[in-house]
Every structure is written in structure tokens, then in C-alpha cells.
Amino acid sequence: MFLSVFELYKIGIGPSSSHTMGPMVGAARFLKEIAQGDWPRPSDSRVTRLSVSLHGSLAFTGVGHATDRAVILGLDGHHPDTVDPDAIAAILARIRKDRTVAPPGHPRYSFDPDIDLVFDRKNSLPGHANGMAFVARDSDGRQLLRRVYYSIGGGFVASEEELERLKADHQAGAKSGDVPYPFRNASEMLRMARNSGLSIAALKRANEETHLSRSALDAKLDAIWAAMDGCIERGLRGEGTLPGGLDVKRRARSIHERLEADWQTNRPNPMLANDWLAAYAMAVNEENAAGGRVVTAPTNGAAGVVPAVMKYMVRFHEIAKPEDIRDFLLASAAIGGIIKNNASISGAEVGCQGEVGSAAAMAAAGLAQVLGGTPEQVENAAEIALEHHLGMTCDPIGGLVQVPCIERNALAAVKAVTAASLALKGDGKHFVPLDACIETMRQTGHDMNEKYKETSLGGLAVNVPEC
16 A cells, blocks of 8 residues: 655654644644535534544543644644744643634634543543544534544544544555555565566655656655754754653753764764764654654654664765665655554554654665665565564653653664664575564554553553652
8 A cells, every 4th residue: 555755754743743743633634624514514503612532542641742732733723744833832822811713714713721622531432542532512512513533643643434444445455556566565565676676765766756756756855854854953952851840851962062072082982873873863852852843753752763864874974865865765664654554653552662663664774775775685674673672662751752762762773773784784585574573563562451552551651750
């Protein structure tokens, strides 16, 4: 099934793709349905009030993930890729004061966040762990429209009907017939690469160019890298304590400054590669935790891994040509799409193995691609990286995307480089196929206790005091 590189790499805001970007997108979809008016209602009725209930993981960790802010912003007509992070506080203050939202193209609606936004921790919705129900009422309090959406990871949002279709398509093994290389899994990808003589990046490019011209595709890929690089640079300048109450200090800047000092004076550092990768990854995830501009890769919680590996290679190994950057993103997205279609990239669904594990696999594949790896070596790199994240739980302390999330990105970046290096030293033949590893992740996530899947009800979230 075809999944565009720009569905995996989305420019948005922190701290979470599933808990921040997804709910904002869901609110926008609800506003669109209200505006279209293609739903039954009394002829004398008019929508005057909105309300939202959050369920499952969104209810348990929504405050720490800024889900409440995201819903409010979304109902006011703001979008993850365009909202100004520096303006958010003023927007929220105005809405809380006026108890109304005013989305463009709509009348002003009553919406009191203290009353109309409910974290329902008792009742889950059946489709997915990240459920949200939007309701529109008239001035008499009559319910005119109710829609349920699910935030399924990486900023993706599906209605109840869409979620059922996705499940049915997966069970039926549906193909996408509008691209030249409609690989559903790694086995098909490798077979198509052998038959065509193309690299993984070239296969993905051919698919993308059925929807975009080459110049448009390149421009959008360049914009994704520019946003990633900009996030690293902002993170390396950031200081102080991250919001949320854990008093986690930002460390990327101080680590980076020590590395730069060592670099300038040629002081030996046996951990040089690891330290640079960690600094870059932590810079991104600290910026994400602060609610800044970030690119899902494939999620916000795992957003630091791919940019860190790319930045390290650009600075130290001359992988700086635009075509190298584009090939990295294309090959990594090919792997990310396979993982999403056959398992999940959602921490609420399969734990952190689906977020940081997927990111490491994507980064390893992209690196192996630009270092000249064969399709088999690229697939092997992804498998090695993912295999060594299997079983990783999602247990953020305080429901915040900070501990252990920030350091996990640093370690995953190191693992991704190691995985690519190991794969490139072999001939592509290996014992565990990537498809088997992905299926193992899916099964492990299915069997994993819910308290270890982004609910902050188990693991580090309950065994480390918040002080």
C-alpha cells in the first residue's frame, strides 16, 4: 500500500504527534464537517456550542502531552503545520477568558475548556487507544452532530469508518494500484528492487513521482530536511527547564558546547560519534518537549533519531549533496511505510518499540542507502535496528514526552548508525527478515499490558518519584 514520504514526515508542533498533532487535526476535521452541513438536523437548528471528550491514552496522558491545548487550538481553526508556537499562549488565554472559539469561516461557538473538554478515563472507545468524540449542540443543548476520531500515530487521524476500512484492507492484503512499485512488505520491496535494478530510494521516488513532479518532490524533500535541521539548531540554542513540572533541564546546548570546544582544541574523545549523535537527537526532542516546531519522524516522540543521523553524516562524513539527503529520506520512508502498514508507529498501540524502534529502523535504512548499500543491506540495516528495540514500553513519567523519551532518541540514533555499519559489512544475507521482525513487533504490542502503552500507569511512570 502506498504511503507518501510526506505522510510520515510532517511538519508540526510538539510535544506529541498522536496526542498533540492528531487531536488538532481531528478538531479541524470536525469543523469541516460542521461547515459542509452534509448531516441530518432540524431545519430550525444552528450549531452554537462545541464539546469534546478524550478517551484511552488521550485521557490518561493528555495533559502532559498538551492534548487539551491541541484540541482548543484546533477548534479555533489552527493547524499543526502553520500555528505559531510563540502565539499559542495568547490564543489559549483569549479562549479561556471569552469561553468561545472563532475558527475562520464559522460563527463564534461557545466553548468553555473547563466544562466542554472532558478527560474520560473510565470509558474507552472501541477502535483505538487514542479516541476522541466531538459534539456540536444548538442553543437548547440538543445534540446535532457527534463524530468520533482516532489518532492512530504520527499525526494520522481516522474516523470510525476509515479505521474499519484500514483494518479490512490490511486483512485482505490490499494493494495500491496507482504506483509502479506497490510493495506491501519488505519481501515484495526486495523482489521489485531485484527485478527493476533500482535502489530502495529509487523505488520510493518512482512511486512518489506518480503524484508529484520531480522538481516538486525534491523541493518538498528539501523543505523537510530544512525543518529538521532548523529544529536541531533551535534545540542547540535552547536553555533552561522544560515545561510540565518535572524540572527537566535542557542539556543539548551544554553537551554541544563541550563537543565544539573539544573539536576546536583537538582533545581526544573516544565517544565522539556517540556524543554528537546524542547532542543532535536531544536537541530535537528538547525542542519537541517545549512545544516547538518539529517534524514527525515518524512521530514526535521519536523525532530526533532520523535528523540526528542525517546531521551527523552531513557534518562529519560529507553526505551533504542534496540528492543524498533526498535518498536518505526516501529510503527511510519506504521502511517507515512498511512498518506502519504491517504493525504500528503508535506508542499507545504497541509501546515505544513502534516509535523509537521504527525511527531507528528508518534512520539505519536511510544511512545504509546513502553509504552505497544494496537493497538487501538497506533492509538488513532496518531489521537490525528494529530488532534491538523489540518489547520497549512507552512509560513517560508524568505523561510528558521528556523522561525517558529524550534520551531514548539519543540511544536510538547510536543504534541506527551501528545497525547500518553492521549491515554494510555483510552481504545483505541475514537470519531474521525485516518482515518477521515487524510482525514480532505487532504481536508484542498486541500482547503488551495497556499500562505500558502510553498511559503512564506502569513502568518508570509509577516507579520514579516526580520530584
